[in-house]
Amino acid sequence: MTNQALAEIVAVEKEIQARLTDERSKAADWLAAERERIGREIERDLAEAQREFRRTIAAAEAEAGNEVDSLLREAEEYAARLKNLPDQALRERIASRLSRLLPEEPG
Secondary structure, eight states, X not given: XXXXXXXXXXXXXXXXXXXXXXXXXXXXXXXXXXXXXXXXXXXXXXXXHHHHHHHHHHHHHHHHHHHHHHXXXXXXXXXXXXXXXXXXXXXXXXXXXXXHHSOOOOO
């Protein structure tokens, strides 16, 4: 092999090394950019999920508050009706409820 051929081989190897180094650098830059982009995307998705969670909680709290208000109104109306019952009718109603709750006495 002549010196000229060896010189050409060395030059080609240096060119290959330079291209390889350049490609590695480009790959590292691309990877860093992708990591940043994905990180921003994850942060946006997380922020949106947190907003949606807060909206869901607020809606559930409002619904529960409405249900509590409704139950309280019903209880107040029921209590008002019971208050207007004659004593004997109230005793009968209480006895009926207690008999369903308490076991019968043997005997």
